[in-house]
Amino acid sequence: MSEQKNGSHWADPAPGGLVALAIACFTFFAVYSGRVDANATPLLGIWLLGGFAVQLVVSIIELKEGNILGGNVFLFFSAFFMFVTGSELLFKFWMTQSGIALNATIDGWAWLVLAIALVSWTPAYLKNASAVMSSCVVWLDLAVVLIALKDLGLFGAGATLAVMSQIIAYSLLIGGILGLYVAAATILNKSMGKTVLKIPGPLFRARPAKKMPACIAE
Numbered sequence: 001m002s003e004q005k006n007g008s009h010w011a012d013p014a015p016g017g018l019v020a021l022a023i024a025c026f027t028f029f030a031v032y033s034g035r036v037d038a039n040a041t042p043l044l045g046i047w048l049l050g051g052f053a054v055q056l057v058v059s060i061i062e063l064k065e066g067n068i069l070g071g072n073v074f075l076f077f078s079a080f081f082m083f084v085t086g087s088e089l090l091f092k093f094w095m096t097q098s099g100i101a102l103n104a105t106i107d108g109w110a111w112l113v114l115a116i117a118l119v120s121w122t123p124a125y126l127k128n129a130s131a132v133m134s135s136c137v138v139w140l141d142l143a144v145v146l147i148a149l150k151d152l153g154l155f156g157a158g159a160t161l162a163v164m165s166q167i168i169a170y171s172l173l174i175g176g177i178l179g180l181y182v183a184a185a186t187i188l189n190k191s192m193g194k195t196v197l198k199i200p201g202p203l204f205r206a207r208p209a210k211k212m213p214a215c216i217a218e
Contacts, residue, residue, distance in 0.1 A: 014058060018180065022176040027047060027048075041090075042090055045090040048083075048086030063075070076117065104151065105152060108150070108153070119141050126204045130201060131200040134203050136179050181197065
C-alpha cells in the first residue's frame with residue numbers, strides 16, 4: 001500500500017517500477033544468451049504485460065509528484081518496452097505456430113526511436129540520479145541501441161549476431177542487477193530510517209556558477 005506524507009504526497013513508487021524493469025532485463029538475458037528456447041516467449045509476454053501495469057502506475061505517480069525525467073521514462077517503458085513487446089511476443093508466437101511468415105524489421109525502426117530517446121536523456125540521469133542508477137541507464141542504453149540495430153538486420157545472421165546477442169544479454173543483466181540494488185536501497189533505507197545500502201551521489205555534479213567581479217557585474 002502507498003504511504004502518504006502529510007496527506008498530500010504519494011510514497012516513492014520507483015522501487016516497484018525498477019523490479020518490473022529487472023524482470024524484463026533478467027528474462028531477456030535468458031533469451032539473448034540462449035538459456036531458454038522459443039517456447040518460452042508466450043510466458044515472457046505475459047510477464048511483460050504484468051510489468052506494464054506496474055510501470056504505468058509508477059509513471060503516473062512520478063509525473064504527479066513533478067518528476068519529469070523518471071515519470072516520462074517509466075511512461076514510455078511501460079507502453080513500448082512492456083505492453084507492446086509483451087503483446088508482440090504473444091502475437092509472433094501465434095503467427096509462428098500458424099505457419100505465417102512475418103517480417104519484423106519495423107520493430108528495429110521503433111526501437112531506434114526508443115534508443116535515441118533514452119541515450120539523449122541519459123545526461124539528465126548523470127547529473128541528477130545516483131551513480132548506481134546512472135550506471136543502470138548506461139547499460140540499458142547499450143542494450144537498447146544494439147537491439148535496434150539487430151532488429152534492423154544490420155548484424156546479419158552469423159558470428160557477429162551471436163556476439164552481439166551476448167553483449168545485449170549481459171548488458172541487460174547488469175542493468176537489471178543495478179536496478180534491483182537501487183530498489184532495495186530505496187526501500188530499506190527509508191523503512192529503517194538509516195543507510196542500510198549506500199547510494200552514491202550523481203556521477204557528474206553541476207559546477208556552481210562563478211560570481212562575477214562587481215566591476216563587471218555593474
